[in-house]
Amino acid sequence: MREKAYAVRYVAGQPDEIIFAPENSDPLTHSLPEGARLPVYKTLKVLVWNIFKQQRADWQSVLLGLGKDSHLILLQEAQTTPALIAYATKHHISVEQVPALQLPQHPSGVMTLSGTSAVFCCPLHEREPLLRMVKSALITVYPMPDGRMLLVVNIHAVNFSLGIDIYRKQLAAVGEQMRLHQGPVIMGGDFNSWSRQRMNALYTFIRDQSLKEVRFSEDYRRTAFGRPLDFIFYRGMSVEHARVLKTDASDHNPLLAEFSFT
Template sequence: MLHVGQALPPGTPISTEATLRVLVWNIFKQQRADWMSVLQNFGKHAHLVLLQEAQTTPELIHFATSNYLAADQVPAFVLPQHPSGVMTLAAAHPVYCCPLREREPLLRLAKSALITAYPLPDDSMLMVVNIHAVNFSLGIDVYSKQLGPIGEQILHHQGPVIMAGDFNAWSRQRINALYRFAREMGLREVRFTDDHRRKAFGRPLDFVFYRDMNVSEASVLVTQASDHNPLLVEFQTTKPERL
């Protein structure tokens, strides 16, 4: 865990200003046209790009290495050609990296999560959780089990946190479990005024949660380049005043 000193030596801050731009997107294994233009238009100005269902195709690798200092992936499963899973692109090298996997109980496929940490200009450490939650399961035991190790790390982290991705929160049980988890972790939910997030059974699937920061802008980009719409959030990393 990050707090017990397994971190690498502190490096360059992920942002040199008090603004942090984050793009969150289930990229649908790059199966649709125009995914690259969406990434180029909206991703290249972001300090962090949190992708789910990212396949390590040559095109994506070229985009990542051309625009970002670091690209970390946790393959959930290996397709015939390229591994697919969550991928975090960052404008700075992480000083901590923890991959997590949870197997789907019905399909026996895995879903992945990745915890990384980056220095901020004020010498605090930003913890970033990129998650693709288990989708096909009866009840919420496996869903909650996947959140468990993530919660353990967030609870021990002193400093800002971003937890985002495709949470597959399509049932009342799941959304309740997710909100309960967020409350226990002291995380707030980013609200979108024009909410065009992908929904299933009337509930959004993609979320951004945060702690010890302020949200200055939040938008959902409507596109046909995936079966999910990307979320773009701009944070102010100066610590908010306690109410």
């Protein structure tokens, strides 16, 4: 039997909460908790970063510096060490992680941090066929001040596979959720898009979902075989600023984007 994906929600001073994918996967059918709307941001600042399981010494200072001005943080390979959980719950209201790689002490996976509680949370995972390692994705929804909802996808795509069938399958599972959503969308993460076939599959998915790509004038993204691995895609908004920060705090460089809503 296929193992069911789940997310763990961390809130300061409260027990950890396990969240399974909802039976009814349409975020528009869920009631909104009072006071859960995103604040009225002039622009929405988003950070996307594969944090490399916090293996580099200065990850915390870099995350603290970048995170203090970010309204949404999408981390990949986030290992739930006490230091990361303490930072996340101190500075962010909503913290959800999908455990994927079960390390001896603390699991690693995608983690989404935001300034308000998600009203919809759908964890997804896919097992790589060769090494049997799990890669995860997390879909969260946040109500906006104007009554619309913002859907956020945080993804770490499968890496080692023969062919791209499993790669397409993981994207398709995200697409099933995205097609139900009519409002703005942000999708970011490490897409492991290191081959021409993977890039073609990714751009086919992006075109089918009517997403646009955030472009960087100075592109310092991590590459493999000459192709970038990390992306931010969007729809229903405009990009005001975007940059890639060079750092030694991970084997990937952080992506930052600032959006205004149209």
